[in-house]
Amino acid sequence: MLVNQSQLKDQYNDKGYFVIRNYFSDIEISQLRETILTFHELWKKDNETFYQEEAFNSSLITGSQYLSFDDRVLLFNFISSPKVMAVVESLIPISPAFMNTQLFFNPVNPAQKDFWHRDCQYDHDIEGQKIAINNTQVVHLRVPLFDELGIELVPETHRRWDNDEEFNVRQEEKGKLSSDELSLGKKIKLATGDLLVFSADMIHRGLYGMDRLALDILVFDPDSEFADYVDEDCLPEPVMMKNINDPRLFQTTIDLKSQ
Ligand SMILES: O=C(O)CCC(=O)C(=O)O
Helix, strand or coil: CCCCHHHHHHHHHHHCEEEECCCCCHHHHHHHHHHHHHHHHHHHHHCHHHHHHCCCEEECCCCCCCCCHHHHHHHHHHHCCHHHHHHHHHHCCCCCEEEEEEEEECCCCCCCCCCCECHHHHCCCHHHHHHHHHCCCCEEEEEECCCEEEEEECCCCCCCCCCHHHHHHHCCCCCCCCCCCCCCCEEEEECCCCEEEEECCCCEEECCCCCCEEEEEEEECCCCCCHHHCCHHHCCCHHHHCCCCCCHHHHHHHHHHCC
16 A cells, blocks of 8 residues: 555544655656646746736646646646555545646745635635535645745644634734734645645645745545536546546546536
8 A cells, every 4th residue: 555545534634734755756756847847937938927026826737738748648647646546535535536736936026925825715705714614625735846845834724713813814804914923833844755735725825935846736525516616628638538547536527527
């Protein structure tokens, strides 16, 4: 067995995250990094103003806009590799579904600060957020392509609401800023080869600095209503499916979208 799935599930259910150190080999990461850098360079050129002024991430890395057929196949095969699937299936054992990928980098403007949030806050008002954290959540798998300061998160907030300090900082209320320190924040420094898995709806922030370039893979439980969020272009086309060793993760999304 590649991982102890029940131990990972227990850690995730309890704390909202886990890290597996040194999970990927140098070869696995260097191939992935080369493809991701191809994407990143083209994306930066195409989004020059946004990149210079405010960007700290891009998405749809597996889409057809910047990468060749072969690069996309390499990415799809990494995302659905036995190592990644073993981790995904520890949390979502039956028919996990692929949602998207995001690439996180340092903002160009050094004054831009890293900020606390729950991903669901961008789609829901406060009452909706409270419901969202009690329902099935999106899982992020973070694969750092260089050593980085990592992510700071507040353990257990995938299953509890904010305390006053957290709420005021995250929502920028009562004179607080979303970049202020939080007393219960836990910094998870990451090195290439590590894998961090965390709930997108827990309170977290990326830590800017070093040469960070991290690929986040987003997956969801097929029972939740996330298929509409998936951009069709980031899924493999039928001819590509034949080149993916284990296409189940993508097939589930394709099936959900056609329902
Ligand atoms: O790394 C970052 O800048 C933020 C990460 C994040 O918010 C996420 O992965 O959902």
